[in-house]
Amino acid sequence: MSGEKPTGLLETEEILPVGAILTGLGKLVVNKDGVIALQPPQNGCKYFLSLAGYEDILHEQETIASFWREAALLCGALGALVFCIALYRAYQRHKEKKRTEEGVDEMQTLCPLSDDEISSERACVICISRLRDCVLLPCGHVCCCFLCFQALPYKLCPICRCHIQRVVPLH
Ligand SMILES: [Zn+2]
Numbered sequence: 001m002s003g004e005k006p007t008g009l010l011e012t013e014e015i016l017p018v019g020a021i022l023t024g025l026g027k028l029v030v031n032k033d034g035v036i037a038l039q040p041p042q043n044g045c046k047y048f049l050s051l052a053g054y055e056d057i058l059h060e061q062e063t064i065a066s067f068w069r070e071a072a073l074l075c076g077a078l079g080a081l082v083f084c085i086a087l088y089r090a091y092q093r094h095k096e097k098k099r100t101e102e103g104v105d106e107m108q109t110l111c112p113l114s115d116d117e118i119s120s121e122r123a124c125v126i127c128i129s130r131l132r133d134c135v136l137l138p139c140g141h142v143c144c145c146f147l148c149f150q151a152l153p154y155k156l157c158p159i160c161r162c163h164i165q166r167v168v169p170l171h
């Protein structure tokens, strides 16, 4: 251990010299014995007794007030920012979840066929851009992709116009 350790604190109190001019801001009351006195206001306002002049006190209080006003504004802005970030993250999570749920569909949508496959007999007869991946029952035609089947206005087979009762995915 080295160095000096403080053993105590020295406090100096200054005595107000006689004849010093004080500025007091408060409530003027008349005591029972007829003496006028200045006392802290009852309505909770601040009570001042200072060596500085009225203008100086006013200026000091305005500085403090503007500091707190700016601090409040800053806190408000920060709060709004945090709220926005939280909202954005929640939205991202929601989007991610939705994407995972629709993952299979999207996989099919995002996998366009190559020209070879399109010209081949494996392409859907409706959109000609995805593979035929379902069997329409009872006729048994394999002619379209599941997305196009879902989009059919009437559930009729595009080849033979028979009423589709069931669809079986093709793997
Ligand atoms: Zn299709």
Ligand SMILES: [Zn+2]
Pocket: 136, 139, 140, 141, 157, 158, 159, 160, 161, 162
């Ligand atoms: Zn059919």
